Every structure is written in C-alpha cells, then in structure tokens.
Amino acid sequence: MLCHFSRLSAVPISFVLLLLSSASTDTLRAQSTAVPLPPSARLPPRKVNRPGFPPIPKFKDIAQAVGLTVSHISSGEKRYIIESMSGGAGLFDCDDDGRLDIVLVNGSTVDRFLKGGDPMVTLYHQEPDGTFKDITKQAGLTRPGWGMGVAVADYDNDGKLDLFVTGYGGSVLYHNLGNCRFEDVTEKAGVRGGGFSTGAAWGDYDRDGNVDLFVSRYTHVDIAHMPEPGSNKFCLYKGLQVQCGPWGLPGESDLLYHNRGDGTFEEVSQKTGVHNQIGYYGLGAMWSDYDNDGWPDLVVANDSVPNYLYHNNHNGTFSEVGMLAGISLSGDGTQLGNMGLDFADYDHSGRFSLFITTFQEQPKALWRNTGANGFEDVSWPSGIGRPSYPDVCWGTGFFDMANTGWLDLLIACGHVYPQIDSLENGPHYRQPLFLQRNNRDGTFDEVSKEAGLTDLPLKSRRGAAFGDIFNTGNIDVVLLNVGEPPTLLLNQNDTPNHRALFKVIGTKSNRAAIGARITILASGVRQVGEVRAGGSYLSQNDLRIHFGLGTSTKIDSVEIRWPSGKLETLKNLPADTIYTIVESSGIRDTKPLPAPAAPAPSAANH
Numbered sequence: 001m002l003c004h005f006s007r008l009s010a011v012p013i014s015f016v017l018l019l020l021s022s023a024s025t026d027t028l029r030a031q032s033t034a035v036p037l038p039p040s041a042r043l044p045p046r047k048v049n050r051p052g053f054p055p056i057p058k059f060k061d062i063a064q065a066v067g068l069t070v071s072h073i074s075s076g077e078k079r080y081i082i083e084s085m086s087g088g089a090g091l092f093d094c095d096d097d098g099r100l101d102i103v104l105v106n107g108s109t110v111d112r113f114l115k116g117g118d119p120m121v122t123l124y125h126q127e128p129d130g131t132f133k134d135i136t137k138q139a140g141l142t143r144p145g146w147g148m149g150v151a152v153a154d155y156d157n158d159g160k161l162d163l164f165v166t167g168y169g170g171s172v173l174y175h176n177l178g179n180c181r182f183e184d185v186t187e188k189a190g191v192r193g194g195g196f197s198t199g200a201a202w203g204d205y206d207r208d209g210n211v212d213l214f215v216s217r218y219t220h221v222d223i224a225h226m227p228e229p230g231s232n233k234f235c236l237y238k239g240l241q242v243q244c245g246p247w248g249l250p251g252e253s254d255l256l257y258h259n260r261g262d263g264t265f266e267e268v269s270q271k272t273g274v275h276n277q278i279g280y281y282g283l284g285a286m287w288s289d290y291d292n293d294g295w296p297d298l299v300v301a302n303d304s305v306p307n308y309l310y311h312n313n314h315n316g317t318f319s320e321v322g323m324l325a326g327i328s329l330s331g332d333g334t335q336l337g338n339m340g341l342d343f344a345d346y347d348h349s350g351r352f353s354l355f356i357t358t359f360q361e362q363p364k365a366l367w368r369n370t371g372a373n374g375f376e377d378v379s380w381p382s383g384i385g386r387p388s389y390p391d392v393c394w395g396t397g398f399f400d401m402a403n404t405g406w407l408d409l410l411i412a413c414g415h416v417y418p419q420i421d422s423l424e425n426g427p428h429y430r431q432p433l434f435l436q437r438n439n440r441d442g443t444f445d446e447v448s449k450e451a452g453l454t455d456l457p458l459k460s461r462r463g464a465a466f467g468d469i470f471n472t473g474n475i476d477v478v479l480l481n482v483g484e485p486p487t488l489l490l491n492q493n494d495t496p497n498h499r500a501l502f503k504v505i506g507t508k509s510n511r512a513a514i515g516a517r518i519t520i521l522a523s524g525v526r527q528v529g530e531v532r533a534g535g536s537y538l539s540q541n542d543l544r545i546h547f548g549l550g551t552s553t554k555i556d557s558v559e560i561r562w563p564s565g566k567l568e569t570l571k572n573l574p575a576d577t578i579y580t581i582v583e584s585s586g587i588r589d590t591k592p593l594p595a596p597a598a599p600a601p602s603a604a605n606h
Contacts, residue, residue, distance in 0.1 A: 033334050034361035037389065044383045044443045048450060054402045056437065056450040057474070057493035063486050067132040070122045073107040074483035077418060080110060080226045081219060081245040082168050084416040085198065085283075088149035088463040088538030089395070089480045092161050094139070094180040098591070099126040100469050100542060101180065102478055103163065104486055105147030110223060113146050113168070120147035120165045120172060125180055130470055140182045143172050149463070149538025153202035153211045155189075156263055157511040166197040166215060166538065168223070190265045195252045196221060201534030203287030203296040204510050204563050205272075206316050210259035211510045211533070214274065216282030216300050217252030219245050238426070242417045246303050251279030254300065273310065273318040274298065280305045286535040288343040289517065290352050290369060294565055296515050299327070301338035301356050324374065327354055327367045331377030336362050337392075340464070340537030344398035345528045346407045347442055350519075352530070355384070357393035357411060357537070360427060364388050364396075364411060368442075384436055387446040388413055391431045394537040395464025399475040401451075403497035403548030403596075405525050406438040412479050412537075414460030430458035433479075459484060467542025473499040473576065473593040475546055480539075494597040498549040498575035501593075502558070504531060507583040509563040517561040518545050522552040522575075549575050 087105030124132035146168040160176035174182035199216035230241025234248030257265035284301035295312040306328035310318035322328035337359025343352040351369035363385025367375035379385035391413040413431040436444035474491035504513040529545035580589040
C-alpha cells in the first residue's frame with residue numbers, strides 16, 4: 001500500500017465503495033463484533049519500574065474546588081440513542097488574556113428537547129486566581145438545543161477565537177465579538193446543517209487562508225417516533241432490552257462547509273468527495289497531514305462500520321483511501337465501534353500515527369504510520385489494546401505527562417447502556433480511566449493506579465480535552481461526565497524535566513494557524529506537533545503546542561511549516577517558555593513557565 005494515494009487510480013477505491021454500498025443492510029448495520037483477546041505471547045509484559053524513567057505524575061480532580069459545578073444534562077435510563085452520545089469538552093482562550101477557558105456541552109433529554117431544549121454549552125471563564133466562573137448567559141451562548149460537540153477556530157481571521165457547537169437538530173456558530181462575548185451567526189453563515197450532528201473539525205483544506213469546517217453526522221432518528229428498547233433485534237444486548245441503534249437505523253451523510261472569506265460558507269461535501277453517501281455513523285473527526293505533503297487530510301471515526309480516510313488531492317477534492325491505507329478496519333479485518341481519535345508521532349518517526357477508541361470487547365486501536373506502506377495495526381503488540389478491552393471508550397489524547405519528550409496516552413470510558421449494571425458479571429455503566437505510559441520502544445504500560453486515577457469515582461465519561469490549563473508547563477485534562485459535573489485532572493508532575501509551549505499566529509495563513517506543523521530538535525531528539533481544531537471525542541484541545549524536553553535546557557531548532565506552505569526556522573530557544581510566534585515576523589512574545597522541580601537527591605526511579 002502506498003502513502004501517496006494521489007498517485008493511485010480511483011478505480012480500486014470506487015470498487016471498494018461499490019462493494020460496501022451493495023452489501024446487505026444487515027451486514028452494514030450489524031452489531032460491533034467482539035474481538036477475541038490474542039494469546040498472551042502477542043501482548044507485551046507490563047513493567048511499571050523501568051530504569052531511567054521518571055516518577056509517574058499524580059493526577060487530582062479539582063473540578064469542584066475551582067468552580068466547575070454545572071451538571072451535564074442526561075436522562076437516567078438512556079432509552080434512546082440520542083441520550084447516550086453527548087458530549088464534548090473544549091479548552092480555548094476566549095478573551096486572549098493568556099488563560100485557558102473551558103466550554104462543556106450540556107446535552108438534554110427527549111422531554112426537554114421537545115419543549116425547546118437546553119442551552120447547548122456552558123462556558124467557564126478562568127479568573128486570575130485559577131478558579132472558573134460560569135459566564136454562559138453574559139457571553140451570549142444561549143441558543144437552546146441538544147449539544148453534542150465543540151470545535152474552535154478564528155473563521156474570519158479577526159484575531160478572536162470563534163466557537164462551533166454540534167447538536168441533534170442542528171449546529172450553532174458563535175462569532176467572538178471580544179472579551180468572551182459571542183454573537184449567534186449560524187443562519188447568516190449558512191452552517192446550521194441539521195440531523196444528528198456529532199463531530200466537528202476546522203481545517204484549511206484548499207490553503208486559501210480561510211478555515212473550512214467539516215461536520216460528521218451519526219444516525220437518522222425522528223425524536224417523535226423513536227424505536228423503543230427491545231423492539232427489534234438491534235435493541236438487545238446480552239439479553240437486555242436496550243436503546244436501538246446505531247445498528248438497524250439509517251446513517252446520516254456528512255457535511256463540509258467551504259469558507260468563502262466573507263463570513264459565509266458553502267456546503268461542498270458532494271463535489272469535494274466527502275459526502276459519505278453510504279450513510280455511515282460518523283463520530284470523531286480530525287484534519288491532519290498524515291503523509292506530510294503539506295495539505296490537510298481528513299479522518300472520520302465511524303461507529304461499527306469502516307472508518308474514512310480522505311486524502312487531499314490538492315485541487316479541492318478528496319479520495320477516500322481508508323481501506324488502502326489500512327485504517328478502515330482492524331488488522332484482522334473486523335469493523336470496530338469507533339468513537340474518539342487522535343493523531344500523534346508517538347514513536348519519533350516524524351509521522352503521525354492514528355489511535356481510535358472503540359466499543360466493549362474490542363482493542364482500542366493503534367495504527368502505526370509506516371510511511372510509504374500505509375498504516376499497520378499495532379493495537380496488541382503495543383500493549384494499548386488490552387487494558388481497556390472490556391470497556392466502551394470515547395475521549396482520548398496523546399500527551400507528554402512528565403515532559404520526557406515521549407507522548408503518553410489517556411483514554412476515557414463509559415458504557416452506553418445503564419441496564420448493563422443489572423448483569424452479575426462484566427463491565428458496568430460507570431467505567432475507569434486508563435493512562436498508558438510510553439516505553440520509548442513502541443510499547444506502552446498501563447499506569448492508571450500509579451497516577452492515582454483508580455482512586456477517582458467511576459463515571460460514564462465522553463469528551464476529553466487536553467491543555468496546560470494553568471500555564472505550569474504540565475498538560476491537564478478536562479473530562480465530560482454524562483449526567484454529572486465534569487472532572488478536571490490537575491497534572492501534579494514534579495519532575496525536573498523542561499518544556500515549552502508554542503502559540504502560532506498566521507498572517508498569510510489562517511489567523512489561528514490551524515494546520516501548522518511544528519518540528520523541534522532538542523539534544524538530538526526530534527518531535528513533531530500539529531495545530532488542530534477538533535478531535536478526541538467531539539472535543540477541542542488547547543491550540544498551543546506543548547513539547548516536553550527532558551533534561552534539555554534549550555531547543556536547538558524550531559521549524560514551522562505554516563498552512564500557507566511557508567517554512568520558517570528559529571534557532572537556540574531557551575526551554576521553560578511560552579512562545580508566541582507570528583508568520584513571517586518571528587517571536588512576538590515570550591512568557592516564562594515556572595521553574596521545573598529540582599532533581600531528586602536519590603537516583604531511584606519508578
């Protein structure tokens with residue numbers, strides 16, 4: 001399989017699509033398949049104590065202490081599929097004061113939605129003392145509906161980050177007026193959409209300097225006429241009568257909005273080739289230049305059916321190459337219940353590999369990017385597939401928890417069926433978090449206990465957003481809990497490792513520099529990051545790029561490939577700094593991070 005798919009004829013892809021579209025409805029809508037665990041010989045041994053590795057950071061839930069108290073809205077029984085899928089979490093600086101603010105979707109219930117719905121998000125402003133204030137009403141984020149996901153970008157290049165919210169029945173675009181005040185411009189911009197809208201991702205696919213918007217959609221359901229639990233074979237699970245779908249329900253097509261540059265958008269999914277005419281069940285979506293050709297490509301995690309990978313043809317169109325690339329199905333050809341996703345260079349190959357969370361009794365799937373040979377499923381040999389195998393998992397992200405220069409992985413889980421708690425054996429509705437430490441050899445160790453995560457109350461979690469929330473140089477995590485207030489995991493890393501953050505601002509490129517690729521070299525170690533708007537499960541991470549530097553006190557070189565294609569290189573930058581870099585102008589601002597902890601007096605490592 002080739003990575004440069006634009007060189008391939010469209011015939012093989014069309015043939016694959018023809019096979020899929022001609023398959024029986026029962027085949028395409030079949031329940032996610034349980035994947036047997038492989039022999040233990042295929043699973044790497046877990047080894048927490050590794051010589052030379054720093055202590056595993058402890059994570060503490062401080063949500064209530066800092067004022068994150070608004071509960072996500074959801075019914076208890078989850079009789080219908082729309083009651084199970086919400087929702088996303090987001091981190092962005094809504095007033096450009098240098099502190100990250102938090103946005104969380106609210107969800108709803110069938111009864112409340114039929115009466116008008118609920119405000120689709122809650123916005124928390126971070127105060128100077130590190131607490132959070134609910135400013136939703138004064139911010140103007142009052143449109144009612146049923147919130148699902150969030151994604152942030154500066155769509156009109158005015159220097160202020162705008163907020164897009166997906167939801168059942170239609171999405172909302174909030175234009176940032178400054179000082180965290182927003183105007184609802186949905187109809188004016190032409191991005192209302194409709195149906196069961198879930199994932200959202202911004203990316204400048206034609207590199208014209210204006211970010212475009214992709215929206216994945218899930219199932220087609222009529223809220224006034226939904227099938228009742230247990231009413232057909234697709235509404236039964238392990239003998240229980242449960243919500244119906246997605247199997248047995250028609251899927252929704254996806255949407256792509258091209259930014260005209262005048263505040264309005266044109267829906268172009270059909271003419272660009274990302275329409276999803278088969279009607280798969282779209283959830284997580286992300287733009288990423290996986291083949292490093294300078295053009296953003298698009299991946300869509302589809303629930304219980306093959307994933308999509310749309311390769312950018314550099315002419316305003318895309319070729320769907322998921323099967324050829326090897327990420328549509330698992331390595332053994334099984335279609336998985338795909339939810340949330342992330343691209344990252346976890347192995348220092350210079351290439352972005354793909355991770356996707358999946359359903360119960362399935363490996364959480366890691367596809368290693370091999371370059372010219374496409375992607376290789378390494379879920380089992382990497383050690384990632386096993387720990388969360390029994391659980392239903394959603395929000396996720398690669399991040400460097402101890403600033404070692406190697407990316408670790410967090411996975412948030414929670415079942416969709418509360419009824420599963422009535423079974424004597426097996427997983428429960430509220431499920432754990434999983435933290436996988438990068439062993440720097442292509443494998444990961446599950447270290448949730450050592451990080452203190454097993455001490456947290458179990459929740460049914462969905463979205464996860466990652467960022468340096470308090471500008472400490474450590475990456476924290478916000479998690480959405482279904483029907484409950486959120487979790488904020490404070491990273492209490494106290495290693496002496498160094499780090500740096502980069503905020504990049506486009507000029508010829510889109511202002512938020514969505515799609516910028518940053519490559520650093522420090523003490524002989526090369527790392528690559530990419531600015532992305534939308535990912536995880538229906539969520540938004542901090543737009544700043546974080547790099548752990550280990551013992552390096554400086555960065556030898558920083559190369560930025562801007563979305564416009566322009567390359568810029570900076571040399572010999574001190575560590576422990578937040579850098580603001582403007583396209584064609586260099587460093588505009590620096591802010592020091594707190595000094596790392598002093599080295600431990602003993603050589604003992606964990």
